Amino acid sequence: MKRLQYLFSPGYIGAMKLDNRLVMAPMGTSSNDYTEGFVLDRTVDFYEERAKGGVGLIICQSSMILVESCAPGRLSIWDDKFIPGLRKIADAVHRHGGKCAMQILHHGKLLTSHRKRMENPEKIIPLAPSAIPWGGKNKEVPIEATREDILRLVRGFAEAAFRAQKAGFDAVEVNGAHGYGIGQFLSPRTNKRNDEYGGNPEKRARFACEIVSAIKDRVGSDFPVIFRMSGSEFIKGGISLDDSLIQAPLIAGAGADALEVSGGVVEMAHITNPCYLHPDAIFSDLAASIKQVVSVPVMVVGKIGDPELAERLIECKKADYIVMGRPLLADPYLPNKAKAGDLDKIRRCIYCNNCWDLTKRSRGLCCTVNPGLLREKEFVLKKTANPRKVLVIGGGLAGIETARTLANRGHQTILCEKDTALGGQWNVASLLKGKDLYARFTQQLCSDLVESGAEVMLGREATVELVRQISPDVVIVATGAVPRNLAVQGADLPHVVQALDVLKGKVEVGEKIVVVGGRSLGMETALMLAEKGKRISIVTERALGQNHHFMERYTLVTLRDRLIQQGVYIYPYSPLEEICDDGVYVLYGSNLLFIKADTVVLAVGVVSQKSVYENIKTAFPGMEVYTIGDSLEARDALEAIREGAEIGRSI
Ligand SMILES: Cc1cc2nc3c(=O)[nH]c(=O)nc-3n(C[C@H](O)[C@H](O)[C@H](O)COP(=O)(O)O)c2cc1C
Numbered sequence: 328m329k330r331l332q333y334l335f336s337p338g339y340i341g342a343m344k345l346d347n348r349l350v351m352a353p354m355g356t357s358s359n360d361y362t363e364g365f366v367l368d369r370t371v372d373f374y375e376e377r378a379k380g381g382v383g384l385i386i387c388q389s390s391m392i393l394v395e396s397c398a399p400g401r402l403s404i405w406d407d408k409f410i411p412g413l414r415k416i417a418d419a420v421h422r423h424g425g426k427c428a429m430q431i432l433h434h435g436k437l438l439t440s441h442r443k444r445m446e447n448p449e450k451i452i453p454l455a456p457s458a459i460p461w462g463g464k465n466k467e468v469p470i471e472a473t474r475e476d477i478l479r480l481v482r483g484f485a486e487a488a489f490r491a492q493k494a495g496f497d498a499v500e501v502n503g504a505h506g507y508g509i510g511q512f513l514s515p516r517t518n519k520r521n522d523e524y525g526g527n528p529e530k531r532a533r534f535a536c537e538i539v540s541a542i543k544d545r546v547g548s549d550f551p552v553i554f555r556m557s558g559s560e561f562i563k564g565g566i567s568l569d570d571s572l573i574q575a576p577l578i579a580g581a582g583a584d585a586l587e588v589s590g591g592v593v594e595m596a597h598i599t600n601p602c603y604l605h606p607d608a609i610f611s612d613l614a615a616s617i618k619q620v621v622s623v624p625v626m627v628v629g630k631i632g633d634p635e636l637a638e639r640l641i642e643c644k645k646a647d648y649i650v651m652g653r654p655l656l657a658d659p660y661l662p663n664k665a666k667a668g669d670l671d672k673i674r675r676c677i678y679c680n681n682c683w684d685l686t687k688r689s690r691g692l693c694c695t696v697n698p699g700l701l702r703e704k705e706f707v708l709k710k711t712a713n714p715r716k717v718l719v720i721g722g723g724l725a726g727i728e729t730a731r732t733l734a735n736r737g738h739q740t741i742l743c744e745k746d747t748a749l750g751g752q753w754n755v756a757s758l759l760k761g762k763d764l765y766a767r768f769t770q771q772l773c774s775d776l777v778e779s780g781a782e783v784m785l786g787r788e789a790t791v792e793l794v795r796q797i798s799p800d801v802v803i804v805a806t807g808a809v810p811r812n813l814a815v816q817g818a819d820l821p822h823v824v825q826a827l828d829v830l831k832g833k834v835e836v837g838e839k840i841v842v843v844g845g846r847s848l849g850m851e852t853a854l855m856l857a858e859k860g861k862r863i864s865i866v867t868e869r870a871l872g873q874n875h876h877f878m879e880r881y882t883l884v885t886l887r888d889r890l891i892q893q894g895v896y897i898y899p900y901s902p903l904e905e906i907c908d909d910g911v912y913v914l915y916g917s918n919l920l921f922i923k924a925d926t927v928v929l930a931v932g933v934v935s936q937k938s939v940y941e942n943i944k945t946a947f948p949g950m951e952v953y954t955i956g957d958s959l960e961a962r963d964a965l966e967a968i969r970e971g972a973e974i975g976r977s978i
């Protein structure tokens with residue numbers, strides 16, 4: 328059998344011919360004009376790179392159909408003035424033989440919260456099928472759409488699609504998924520109307536069908552319309568697969584040329600954007616069921632980063648097209664590499680969800696394994712005109728990325744690591760359940776390092792004497808960080824251990840365990856031990872998942888839910904006061920609480936290792952010496968790799 332023959336066979340969506348069955352999912356890039364939503368050049372470069380990578384169809388991020396429904400940082404398509412910018416995207420994709428669709432969206436009730444961040448909040452009209460309060464503590468109430476409002480929204484969608492067509496796009500995708508405006512009409516949870524737009528699944532689909540058929544009327548029957556839907560919202564009272572099996576044929580009947588099946592709803596967005604803990608191809612059974620009831624092509628999204636898995640899904644007729652989001656952030660060239668059979672060369676998405684981390688994203692969308700994301704032009708690797716001898720100290724992720732970048736640019740590069748293996752603490756993190764892609768990432772970085780021609784010295788401490796012997800022009804220190812201890816009474820007792828040592832299997836633990844620290848390492852260690860049948864309590868001085876800033880919210884929610892399901896006791900805002908022989912005291916409210924434990928596991932952060940940098944700086948005052956990654960400031964892998972990639976390009 329020819330490799331990946333299904334994935335790389337051409338296909339049609341309506342009249343649009345696609346070279347292969349790989350589709351890029353719509354993904355907001357946080358790189359647009361914040362206030363009005365004009366396209367900026369960085370966004371164009373982002374799409375151009377993905378088109379070069381060989382994906383058959385790119386579905387561009389959501390764009391706002393009406394001025395009354397704008398959201399900060401999102402692309403706009405509500406006026407002709409946006410067409411020239413949008414055309415730049417279409418042209419860039421077409422230059423490389425790709426096809427592109429524009430996603431069009433109305434946020435519905437979600438506009439109640441976006442409104443606060445807008446410059447002119449009074450212009451925003453948060454229309455929804457029903458005026459049901461929603462959204463955490465504040466319980467915001469959207470406005471129930473009248474028939475006139477519905478007509479205006481339907482026209483808004485049709486005009487937006489027409490603008491996409493005028494801008495040169497090959498298709499549009501209507502976002503009816505994830506509990507946004509159209510999804511709110513489709514869902515019995517949010518649609519409580521008793522007119523012709525509410526009630527049974529058919530009536531709830533009326534708004535979606537009117538939109539699809541109005542678009543078709545406006546753009547002509549040859550211009551394809553894709554409809555994105557949540558096959559199930561995975562929330563009580565929300566859209567079920569049974570609803571979708573009724574609604575999907577109606578939407579296709581209204582003129583949709585393809586259905587894209589996703590899942591989840593905005594309140595359960597950790598399902599829509601599954602992390603490493605979720606199964607692969609999480610929505611493929613939904614897609615397979617929907618495919619049984621429609622005759623148009625069915626596309627499926629959701630953690631399908633492996634081209635061989637994608638091939639199997641098409642081969643066994645679960646879907647006609649495979650939609651990849653984050654896998655194409657991680658490696659825009661995934662399609663071309665898969666087609667060439669270079670599967671090992673694909674930089675796989677590890678589903679860490681750092682691209683969703685709002686703090687990290689403030690500079691634009693970013694990716695742990697692809698530091699060049701949204702910096703496509705800036706990150707083209709250029710050979711150096713001035714080769715130098717560079718010593719990189721530390722073989723964690725920051726050090727490896729630095730060394731391989733330098734060597735690839737033509738510098739004589741030596742990487743020195745005191746351990747006998749490369750990878751540092753990332754190797755320990757990779758031991759956890761669901762993290763095999765983390766381990767694969769390190770292996771890939773290591774083989775890239777070997778290929779780059781850098782010299783690697785393992786098991787060598789970087790002493791001042793060694794630096795003298797090597798006599799480099801530049802030294803880059805990436806010695807990382809070590810686990811922090813706690814300055815509380817009892818921290819030196821024998822049953823107090825570090826989480827990293829537990830994961831490595833270096834220490835024995837008892838049956839009743841208190842894990843101190845509520846960020847990812849603490850939660851993951853707690854989960855691993857709970858799954859082994861241990862009785863676990865987590866104590867943390869702030870909210871679960873919070874340290875200096877909150878960890879990424881979808882991974883946090885997934886981990887939190889699993890801890891709760893495993894019966895782990897969680898004590899947020901409960902600083903550790905004292906460790907005793909048989910347990911710990913925490914401050915719980917204004918009183919002390921004693922929690923029994925035979926082992927206390929510390930996961931309380933790390934401390935930068937600065938001594939190597941300081942020693943070298945002192946011993947060689949005239950030498951160019953830098954420090955990066957955790958040895959500069961303890962953070963996570965995304966920053967470590969980014970700093971390695973940046974310094975590797977700057978020498
Ligand atoms: C950074 C980011 C932004 C996203 N923005 C959108 C969007 O604008 N519209 C949309 O329908 N889905 C959006 N999504 C969801 C993706 O289209 C996709 O459904 C999700 O990432 C799961 O697919 P994957 O596992 O292949 O990444 C976004 C996802 C990410 C990671």
Ligand code: SF4
Nearest residue numbers: 676679680682694695
């Ligand atoms: S940040 Fe993580 S989840 Fe997002 S694309 Fe990169 S590797 Fe994948």
